[in-house]
Amino acid sequence: MxxxxxxxxxxxxxxxxxxxxxxxxxxxxxxxxxxxxxxxxxxxxxxxxxxxxxxxxxxxxxxxxxxxxxxxxxxTSNAEQLRNVLEKQRDIFYYKLHDIKSNIAMIETSLAGMEENDALPLGNLVQLMISLNKDTVYQYKDVPFDKKAEDTFIEHYQNQEAVIEVYWDWKALILEAVAHILHDIEPESEQGQDFAKRWIEMVVSITDGSKELLNVYKDSYKNREQWPMEDQQLIDFTNTFIDKAVDHYLSAGKADVWRNHND
Known part of the structure; x- marks a missing residue:
């Protein structure tokens, strides 16, 4: 000294x-x-x-x-002890990020409903958001994906943050579709077509140009009875609206990025 x-x-x-x-x-x-x-x-x-x-x-x-x-x-007198502490703190931040993303999704859903009729969100929509389980994303760890699907997910999503980002990008639009349905918005309407555009952009974004990853998502969708119950119910409720909105959007000759993605 x-x-x-x-x-x-x-x-x-x-x-x-x-x-x-x-x-x-x-x-x-x-x-x-x-x-x-x-x-x-x-x-x-x-x-x-x-x-x-x-x-x-x-x-x-x-x-x-x-x-x-x-x-x-x-x-923390050695590197291993410090590593454990930092990993714990990282997990805390991941959870905070998850909480923030879920809150943003619910705000976006409320705004979508308000923009459609310039009124307060419908009671059943509010009740849905109150009852949402923000931790549903963590239940996917118990979903039995096959080895190829697991390897594909690991290759493209190397950390928890990436998974949370993808999940809430998807779920935010699912919740918006719920709002459209509850407000009697037609899939072919201007609002429905704006939704279709952003849905396609979301799919292209989260698959990052990978046909292999896209196919894994398609297979998971076909076997969605294995998903957490909340997400099963939401996708079943919104599935027809989303399909009609996207089909109409594509039939109008739009979404070159979507066609290129699926070539």
């Missing part, structure tokens, strides 16, 4: 952007304590203290609470 450079609290504040008051707080709770000179009353930080402070700031940026950071600094 004698060979380490020493820094005043003001120098560290300027170097890291952390206020002096915050550094004093970290010192008081012994999270990043100041060192005391043996020969004078001067207090300072060493390079090791700066490294510890950087760790604190890193964990804080991940959303960890101060008390958890203190425990973390004590308990």
């Amino acid at each position: 004698k060979n380490e450079n020493k820094f005043s609290i003001g120098e560290i504040s300027k170097l890291t952007g952390v206020t002096v008051r915050t550094l004093q707080y970290y010192d008081n709770i012994q999270l990043v304590p100041l060192q005391k000179s043996e020969t004078s009353k001067r207090r300072y930080y060493t390079e090791s203290d700066l490294t510890r402070l950087q760790q604190v700031l890193f964990y804080k940026s991940l959303g960890l609470k101060i008390k958890d950071i203190a425990t973390l600094l004590e308990e």
